[in-house]
Amino acid sequence: MALYSETVMDHFRNPRNVGVIEDADGVGEVGNAKCGDIMTMYLKIDGDTIADVKFETFGCGSAIASSSMATELIKGKPVSEALQLTNKAVAEALDGLPAHKLHCSVLAEEAIKAALKDYYDKHGIEYDHSLFPDCAHCEGCE
Amino acid sequence: MQIYADNAATTKMSRAAIDAMLPYLDTVYGNPSSLHSAGQRANEALVSARERIAKVLGAQPQELTFTSGGSESDNQAIRSAAKLGEKAGKRHIISTAIEHHAVLHTLKKLEKEGFTVTLLPVEPVTGLVTAQQVADAIREDTALVTVMYANNEIGTIEPIAEIGAVCRERGVLFHTDAVQAAGHLAIDVHAQSIDLLSLSAHKFGGPKGVGVLYARRGVRLTNLIEGGAQERGKRAGTENIPGIVAMAAALEESAAQRDAVTARLVPLRDRLIAGLAKIPHSALNGDPVKRLPGNVNFCFEGIEGESLLLLLDDKGVCASSGSACTSGSLDPSHVLLAIGRVHDVAHGSLRLSLGADVTEEEIDYLITAVTDVVTYLRGMSPVWRDLQNGKRSYIL
Numbered sequence: 001m002a003l004y005s006e007t008v009m010d011h012f013r014n015p016r017n018v019g020v021i022e023d024a025d026g027v028g029e030v031g032n033a034k035c036g037d038i039m040t041m042y043l044k045i046d047g048d049t050i051a052d053v054k055f056e057t058f059g060c061g062s063a064i065a066s067s068s069m070a071t072e073l074i075k076g077k078p079v080s081e082a083l084q085l086t087n088k089a090v091a092e093a094l095d096g097l098p099a100h101k102l103h104c105s106v107l108a109e110e111a112i113k114a115a116l117k118d119y120y121d122k123h124g125i126e127y128d129h130s131l132f133p134d135c136a137h138c139e140g141c142e
Numbered sequence: 143m144q145i146y147a148d149n150a151a152t153t154k155m156s157r158a159a160i161d162a163m164l165p166y167l168d169t170v171y172g173n174p175s176s177l178h179s180a181g182q183r184a185n186e187a188l189v190s191a192r193e194r195i196a197k198v199l200g201a202q203p204q205e206l207t208f209t210s211g212g213s214e215s216d217n218q219a220i221r222s223a224a225k226l227g228e229k230a231g232k233r234h235i236i237s238t239a240i241e242h243h244a245v246l247h248t249l250k251k252l253e254k255e256g257f258t259v260t261l262l263p264v265e266p267v268t269g270l271v272t273a274q275q276v277a278d279a280i281r282e283d284t285a286l287v288t289v290m291y292a293n294n295e296i297g298t299i300e301p302i303a304e305i306g307a308v309c310r311e312r313g314v315l316f317h318t319d320a321v322q323a324a325g326h327l328a329i330d331v332h333a334q335s336i337d338l339l340s341l342s343a344h345k346f347g348g349p350k351g352v353g354v355l356y357a358r359r360g361v362r363l364t365n366l367i368e369g370g371a372q373e374r375g376k377r378a379g380t381e382n383i384p385g386i387v388a389m390a391a392a393l394e395e396s397a398a399q400r401d402a403v404t405a406r407l408v409p410l411r412d413r414l415i416a417g418l419a420k421i422p423h424s425a426l427n428g429d430p431v432k433r434l435p436g437n438v439n440f441c442f443e444g445i446e447g448e449s450l451l452l453l454l455d456d457k458g459v460c461a462s463s464g465s466a467c468t469s470g471s472l473d474p475s476h477v478l479l480a481i482g483r484v485h486d487v488a489h490g491s492l493r494l495s496l497g498a499d500v501t502e503e504e505i506d507y508l509i510t511a512v513t514d515v516v517t518y519l520r521g522m523s524p525v526w527r528d529l530q531n532g533k534r535s536y537i538l
């Protein structure tokens with residue numbers, strides 16, 4: 001189908017880092033089943049590095065591909081770099097998403113940030129709250 | 143294996159339709175309005191096609207208007223009935239919640255123009271409406287009842303003969319969108335008390351871009367397209383002769399083969415339904431019996447329809463879904479919502495619409511392919527994980 005780029009289809013057909021980390025240091029879940037997409041990100045953090053990352057996604061092809069690409073973009077990177085991940089970077093790395101699917105890349109960014117926030121909260125690490133604007137929303141169905 | 147299971151979207155053209163069409167692309171290319179022999183040969187084809195289609199529908203040739211397809215026919219039928227109603231001071235229309243958008247959007251426009259529309263709710267799961275519901279909804283000022291013959295998504299066959307009888311008795315015009323029914327179910331405009339009927343050629347082996355509007359003699363049509371005097375002045379524009387000729391051939395062929403195709407297809411459809419019903423937390427949408435012979439529609443909990451379609455496509459299966467991601471809107475299919483499927487499960491819907499030539503081997507392949515893909519997608523779904531560990535309750 002020409003709806004998606006080859007890169008999107010590759011990440012959709014062969015998603016990287018699918019699964020659960022049982023002893024994750026941070027877990028973030030965003031989205032809403034009513035809207036048709038939910039993403040869960042699991043992070044294992046070693047010192048200042050994203051040692052491992054896994055995801056689970058309920059959603060369309062671009063939601064699965066966006067989650068997969070987002071995990072690839074942060075795996076092995078410093079936490080500070082993961083915090084800088086933008087939906088734009090996810091969409092660009094996928095060689096673009098159709099306009100009506102851009103929210104999937106937003107969801108991927110939000111899922112990673114939610115997992116990082118969870119990591120900070122669980123471990124009592126101080127952080128700048130402006131890094132995590134309230135993103136527990138769903139633009140989709142309202 | 144390659145299986146095209148999206149025949150409710152469009153069908154492959156039948157060989158008979160292609161063969162019927164070719165001479166009118168190649169050698170008989172005249173304009174039927176022209177006086178010369180080239181034009182008159184085209185006109186003869188037009189006259190003949192109209193007679194043959196009328197015969198299949200139990201109509202008179204002059205009661206048929208050729209259009210660009212189902213949407214135009216629906217628009218013109220409803221607009222015409224609304225105009226007739228307006229003249230008599232009647233500005234109320236009855237329809238159902240599961241009509242095609244060609245009907246629903248036309249009704250929305252009429253509401254803005256001052257009409258009142260009653261959309262009848264349908265029975266949960268089956269999507270059936272009853273003649274009694276229609277009878278109860280008819281008012282003094284009801285101008286039109288429009289109820290589809292068969293639903294395009296869930297395949298439910300509505301009791302249109304009973305509804306038509308109620309309308310006839312109460313003196314209200316009755317239109318039926320028969321786009322999914324034509325060629326697949328029996329149509330007799332008199333026996334079924336139909337005043338207006340829409341059909342589209344590409345749903346039964348004809349070409350795209352051509353359809354019919356039947357209007358019972360005496361039901362005056364309002365033009366959507368003004369111009370020349372084609373179609374008794376009710377639909378301007380040079381007639382699509384190749385399309386019309388091919389439509390006639392396709393309709394005659396499918397009508398002749400209908401009983402045999404239905405007898406063959408229904409057990410295969412039911413085999414597919416039984417196979418997919420074995421997938422845990424799945425549910426059939428639509429009536430199990432009052433159902434188009436080739437339609438299968440399921441919801442699978444915990445997954446989303448677009449990813450299901452993409453992975454099925456990789457396995458050679460062309461199908462369709464009512465999920466928001468495939469509908470191009472933010473909400474899942476209005477039909478699935480109307481039969482009581484909540485958003486969460488409506489997103490995980492799959493429609494397989496079988497062709498007349500589908501084999502038992504292909505049915506078994508479909509069962510395996512869908513089961514495998516649903517299982518795979520559930521394996522990476524946080525919704526399914528929550529359902530499994532009890533954090534979320536099963537809906538299906």
